[in-house]
Amino acid sequence: MGEQHLVTIKDISRRLKISVSTVSRALRGGTEIKKETRELVRQVAAELNYQPNSIALSLKEKRTKVIGVIVPEIANNFCSSTIAGIEEIAYSRGYYVTIFQSHERYGREVTNTQLLTARRVDGVIISVSNETNRYDHLLNLIQKDIPLVMFDRVCSEINTHKVVVNDYAAAFNATEHLIKQGHTDIAHITIADFLSITQNRKKGYEDALKKYKIPAGKRRTVHCSFDAKEMDRAIRAIFNSPNRPTAILASVERIAIACLTVLKEMNLSIPEDVAIIGFSDNPLNNILKPSLSCIRQPTYEIGKKSAELLIDLIEQKGAGKKFHTVQLDTVMDIMESSVFERKN
């Protein structure tokens, strides 16, 4: 049982007593072959359930039709949805996707890029680990002429296509939405200031307030640690302060959830007492509505766009490369009813 050896072009040639080159031609080739021969070959091929060996092809053609993807963690909705998008496009264009996790470790990311080049992947899509602040491994890829696309966590040090989310617009629109609903006291709770996403979101928040001439005194951004306890304390402080905001723009899902929890504990109702809009990618967050309005990242689109850019890059390798950064828009999942509408 078991065929022991997968059928090759050679088997067909032996069976038909013709040369392998004829078989090869019959299978792919153009016109330079007698119709009957071709038919015969195809028939036998089908019969034997022949499948071309893509490894051999890869060796010959010096391309693998494989795209390598490096992400921090697959089991993270953002990453997995993005990969789904990548896979979708790759599949439709005849490419395969190989996945690697960096587990947020720089070292592992480096190893992964090495494995990828050893595998001779045709291109790489990466979202770097949060430990990564050196980029030699990526430069290495580029130097080896392996096309690279970065998404989400990108860096200015590398010159290549990048796909990111328009954080500025997302924060701006969310804040504007709150203002239009009558809020004038909106706090922005966010994480470490040095991250680009933090800065962009903050800028969007501030610009919206400025546009609507909200006094600078009511413009408050609170940076808090990603550590659960510290985050909790910071949030508690905000809600306990005498001038409690009527709305919150939460910069990351975890903050949004923490706000929900704290407010519940304080017996404040959401959104009647405090409205919350938070960045959140979890499909389950639907069930939180109307407590929480969410800013969803277009993860699937990020994946699709990244794959498209990469494959284009792969297929016109020689061409003059102009790299650009694509900004995709977020989607706001607004709860049906809002504070002020309700009070009417």
Add this chain to the structure above:
Amino acid sequence: MGEQHLVTIKDISRRLKISVSTVSRALRGGTEIKKETRELVRQVAAELNYQPNSIALSLKEKRTKVIGVIVPEIANNFCSSTIAGIEEIAYSRGYYVTIFQSHERYGREVTNTQLLTARRVDGVIISVSNETNRYDHLLNLIQKDIPLVMFDRVCSEINTHKVVVNDYAAAFNATEHLIKQGHTDIAHITIADFLSITQNRKKGYEDALKKYKIPAGKRRTVHCSFDAKEMDRAIRAIFNSPNRPTAILASVERIAIACLTVLKEMNLSIPEDVAIIGFSDNPLNNILKPSLSCIRQPTYEIGKKSAELLIDLIEQKGAGKKFHTVQLDTVMDIMESSVFERKN
């Protein structure tokens, strides 16, 4: 810019004016080589940043060190966590993981298995689409001597290693937990009866009730459609009935969430009026506590176990194959406080 051609063993041999076989030996080989030569070769290899071409190796050794994974949807927490586990083990044992989605389509699943064999993957891990009721494509793999492991959605028609969750025990334990908390009126809401998970969970539920001698009249399993509206109606009917149960065992996450929603609308408090335990894999479900106690599937372990079994299979290919089904236990995430404790 760009090296044009990745450095090969040949480049090293030319550089050193020795034969390729010597280089090869220096790089892998045992003792049959002069120390100095080896050092020299290694040095040059490092200098040129040589990386063995795994495509060539694959062709020669007739193995790719690639594991193919087919899942319905990557962007599904169950699948992506499982893949994470697979990747983890694969990585540690020198394998790569290539991902395919079936999008719950039988046709696409078949195509995927074909692509996988064309790629000459060393083995395949699959969770079949819910459309899949023919298994020729899987038999085909086995016939081609490509090891196969199934997880979660398995089928009896295929004889191979399988990794599933112990649904029976999960349902039994959850039900027992509710009983120990004083509930005697527990309803089981579940989906289509023909699925194996449904049957196993139902059996677990029933056996727990029997063990504690709950009268048969209070043993009620309601099957409802997976369609949102119909599900909603079925659930509403249960809670509106004069003999409303005091606890619910929800067979799938969607049902659990639907219960939460309906109960909220009816102004019934959870878990004071009705306690709910539901199967749910979403990491976000933590925020639902204490409303919902969850039965979590050990997704990561499923992936790890599947990969281990597969790689073992790959590496002792000839050996006598005894296939078995591994049942992994679920984890109950019980809310801290429960109905009856609270009422005290």
Add this chain to the structure above:
DNA sequence: TTGTAAGCGTTATCAG
């Protein structure tokens, strides 16, 4: 200790 040559499965080139 080192080199030569064959072979893994294909395709392309060049003769016939």
Add this chain to the structure above:
DNA sequence: CTGATAACGCTTACAA
């Protein structure tokens, strides 16, 4: 129209 041959990068008998 068809067949022999080289080549892709590497390993491994077998010779030297």
